[in-house]
Amino acid sequence: MNVVMVAPFARYPKGTTRGRVLPLARAVAGHGHRVTVLVPPYDHPEESGAQYRVGKAKVETLVVEAVPETSWRQAVMQPRLAAALVGRALSLQPDVVHVFKPKAVSGIAQLMLWQRRRLGRLARGTMPGPAVVLDTDDWEGYGGWNEYERYPEWQKMACDWQERWGLRHADAVTAASRTLEAQAWSHRVPPGRVRYVPNGLSPEDYPGWEAGDGARGRRRMGIGQDDPVLLLYTRFFEFETEYAWRVLRLVRERRPEARLLVVGSGKYGQEQDLAALARRAGEPEAVVVAGWQEPEALPDLLLAGDVALFPAQDNLANRAKCSAKVLELLWLRRPVVADKVGQYAEYVRDGMSGLLSTVGEPESMAAAVLRLLDDRGLARLLGGEGRRRVLEELRWDRLARGAVEAYGAAMDRVRVGGG
Numbered sequence: 001m002n003v004v005m006v007a008p009f010a011r012y013p014k015g016t017t018r019g020r021v022l023p024l025a026r027a028v029a030g031h032g033h034r035v036t037v038l039v040p041p042y043d044h045p046e047e048s049g050a051q052y053r054v055g056k057a058k059v060e061t062l063v064v065e066a067v068p069e070t071s072w073r074q075a076v077m078q079p080r081l082a083a084a085l086v087g088r089a090l091s092l093q094p095d096v097v098h099v100f101k102p103k104a105v106s107g108i109a110q111l112m113l114w115q116r117r118r119l120g121r122l123a124r125g126t127m128p129g130p131a132v133v134l135d136t137d138d139w140e141g142y143g144g145w146n147e148y149e150r151y152p153e154w155q156k157m158a159c160d161w162q163e164r165w166g167l168r169h170a171d172a173v174t175a176a177s178r179t180l181e182a183q184a185w186s187h188r189v190p191p192g193r194v195r196y197v198p199n200g201l202s203p204e205d206y207p208g209w210e211a212g213d214g215a216r217g218r219r220r221m222g223i224g225q226d227d228p229v230l231l232l233y234t235r236f237f238e239f240e241t242e243y244a245w246r247v248l249r250l251v252r253e254r255r256p257e258a259r260l261l262v263v264g265s266g267k268y269g270q271e272q273d274l275a276a277l278a279r280r281a282g283e284p285e286a287v288v289v290a291g292w293q294e295p296e297a298l299p300d301l302l303l304a305g306d307v308a309l310f311p312a313q314d315n316l317a318n319r320a321k322c323s324a325k326v327l328e329l330l331w332l333r334r335p336v337v338a339d340k341v342g343q344y345a346e347y348v349r350d351g352m353s354g355l356l357s358t359v360g361e362p363e364s365m366a367a368a369v370l371r372l373l374d375d376r377g378l379a380r381l382l383g384g385e386g387r388r389r390v391l392e393e394l395r396w397d398r399l400a401r402g403a404v405e406a407y408g409a410a411m412d413r414v415r416v417g418g419g
Contacts, residue, residue, distance in 0.1 A: 001033045001407060004094040004130070006085055006109050008101035010041035010061075019324045020137055020176070021100050023202050026055035027400035036092055040064060040081050040105045060088070082108035086116075090129070096407045098174075100135040102166030103159040110134060111162075114169050131410035133403075134170035136180045137199070139163075139320035147317065148237050148267075171410035174403055176322035177343040183320065193413065195406040198343065200396040201327045209332065212299025221261065221288050223304065228258040228373050231305025231334065233325050236266030238318050239311040241274045243362060247311065248286060250366035255373060259285070263301050265292040302332055307372045307379065310338035314359045318342055327394060330354070330386035335379040337368040347394075353386035 005025050007017040021037060029035040035057040041047040042064050050061040062084055067073045082105050089097050089109075099110045110132060117129050138145055141160030149156070167173060167187040174197040175181040184194045203210075218225055230251065232244060248260045260278075265271050271289050278287040290301050302308075308329045312318045319342035326347050329336055336354035338344040348354035355372065358364035372379040 001096065001404075002092065002094045003028060003033055003035045003096045003098060003407065004089040004092050005035065005037045005098045006089065006100060006106050007037055007039040008104065008106045010039060010044035010047045012044055012047075014043065015324065016100060016137055020135075020199055022054045022057075022059065023200065023205055023396045024197075024400060024403060025057035025059075027200075027202070027396040028403055029056035030397055031400060031404060033404070036060065036094075038062065038085050038088055040085055042067065042077065042081060042105060062088075078105045079108055081105050082112055085109045086112045089113075094130045096131045096133055096410060098133045098135060098403070098407070099166075099170075100137070101140065102134055102136060102163045103140045104162075107159075107162035107166055110166050110170070131171045131407065131414045133172045133174060133406050133410045134166050135174045135176070135197075136163075136167070136184070137176035137322055139180065139183060139316050143316040144320060145317060147315075171413045172406040174406050177320050178346060179316070179319040179342050180322075193406075193409045195402040195409075197399055197402040197406070198346065198394070199322045199324045199327060200394045200399040201324070201331055201390050202396045203331070203391075206299075206328070206331075208296065209299040212303045212332070214300065214303030214305075217300030217302075217304035220300065221290060221304070223259055223261065223288060224257075226257075228255050229305045229307075230258060230260045230369060231263065231302065231308040231329075232260055233263045233302060233305075233308060233329065234266075234310075235264055236268075236270035238321075239313055241270050241277065243311055244274060244309070245277045245281075245287075246362040247309065247365045247369070249281070250362055251369050251373075252283070252286060254370055258373070260287045261301065261305055262287065262289045262291070263293060263298065299332070302329060302334065305334060307369050308334045308336045309365065309369065310336065310344055311362075311365060312339045312341040312344060312359070314339075314341050323347075327390055330383075331390045333380075333383035333387045335372050335382045336386065337365055337372065339365065348386075349389070352382070353389050354382055 007021045011018045025035045025037045037059045039061040045064050045066045047061050048063040052059050067077050086109050099106050113132050141163045146156045172193040173184045174195050181196050251258050262271050275287045275289050322343045338348045339359045340356040350356040355368040357368050
């Protein structure tokens with residue numbers, strides 16, 4: 001099978017291309033299929049023109065000009081870039097085009113492929129072109145990421161329309177979470193054309209991580225080797241900073257030496273807001289902000305934590321998302337406490353590979369954290385089981401079978417004249 005994958009944006013700074021598209025491409029190619037990934041790096045033009053391989057999959061990065069994401073010029077640039085993606089994709093004569101994310105450039109590319117098919121049918125009475133599979137790894141429109149982004153309203157409206165149209169007009173859908181699977185069904189995509197393909201992890205994507213040294217990470221951040229450390233590895237979209245602070249305060253009532261190590265940064269500086277809460281409470285030492293880090297710096301910091309926290313509000317965006325950060329920490333044997341929302345409850349098996357807490361109740365999360373700080377044997381047991389599950393059940397080479405099944409369903413639909 002000849003597959004072209006259309007990435008949504010550059011490898012950096014966002015995570016979908018790096019953490020989902022490329023490892024899935026390598027895994028599908030590893031199953032014996034020909035795979036080419038086309039990347040439109042409009043959000044990081046420095047990647048323009050790069051060509052490389054991930055495993056047996058070939059990656060081509062288009063050349064783009066630098067245009068701010070909120071500029072009106074995106075309305076001109078994105079269709080032009082989508083047309084270039086479609087032209088290159090079709091020149092490769094694929095059986096399947098796998099489009100990642102239904103919005104922006106990749107969403108426009110899906111629309112162009114559909115229009116080409118419709119025009120071909122009208123002109124020749126045939127069903128031209130490849131099957132089109134849509135991958136959804138977040139709910140993007142209203143109720144989802146639209147609520148977090150500060151885009152102009154016209155962009156939000158376009159995103160919402162693209163998402164709903166894309167689901168209804170794809171030949172098949174790959175969904176990264178059970179909620180997204182259900183969202184596809186609710187948009188009249190038959191279950192037989194939807195495949196659940198959660199985010200996975202391949203150790204080869206993390207060279208050097210297992211040699212990380214938590215003690216070194218603590219020294220780097222000025223944290224005592226015996227201090228209990230709560231790890232918050234996040235971009236801050238999932239929860240309010242005040243909620244994380246309340247959890248920490250409850251833990252510190254029993255364990256006043258506990259520290260919160262923040263790895264990652266929010267789009268709007270939420271990590272500094274959290275540190276400011278600690279200062280205002282007269283406890284500046286309680287929150288240690290590492291902020292955004294280069295990948296090679298992450299292992300020491302992640303291994304510095306005794307317990308990893310994943311607080312989350314119960315909303316559509318959080319139910320739909322599929323956090324690769326949870327997988328990374330499970331693989332590193334970090335005991336995880338997560339609110340029981342969406343995919344967190346799929347990845348974390350309560351009492352087996354981590355602990356789940358009640359949404360909206362910081363007391364529940366704090367109690368779970370204290371349980372693991374008090375019982376290091378249980379923490380080690382959960383960490384070991386989390387790693388085992390990642391390696392045996394959530395590796396990309398295993399999950400890729402779902403994508404290949406989606407390709408087959410999509411091609412069957414094209415053969416019988418659907419779409």
